[in-house]
Amino acid sequence: MNDFVTPIAYGYPSFEMREESDRAEIVLGGCSIRDEAPDYRCTECQFEWQKGKKKLGQYVDVD
Ligand SMILES: [Zn+2]
Numbered sequence: 001m002n003d004f005v006t007p008i009a010y011g012y013p014s015f016e017m018r019e020e021s022d023r024a025e026i027v028l029g030g031c032s033i034r035d036e037a038p039d040y041r042c043t044e045c046q047f048e049w050q051k052g053k054k055k056l057g058q059y060v061d062v063d
Contacts, residue, residue, distance in 0.1 A: 004044035010037060 008029040009017055020026045027041045038048035038057060049057025 004042045006041050006043050008038055008041055008048070 006024065006027050009020075009026045010029040010031070010033045012031050013021065013028050017026065017028065021028050024043065027043070029037065036050065039051040041048045041060070046060050046062050047057055048060050
């Protein structure tokens with residue numbers, strides 16, 4: 001699934017972040033940053049996880 005691994009960027013998205021999101025280089029994670037916020041998402045199966053804690057990741061619903 002490595003081709004689908006995309007970093008998740010948090011905070012209010014800048015113009016640059018929106019462009020990167022359009023090119024599917026990043027996933028926009030939104031403004032609210034949780035303690036357990038994941039760092040990566042597999043855009044194929046929508047699995048999200050924190051760096052180094054892939055076993056603790058989870059599948060998410062994405063509209
Ligand atoms: Zn996957």
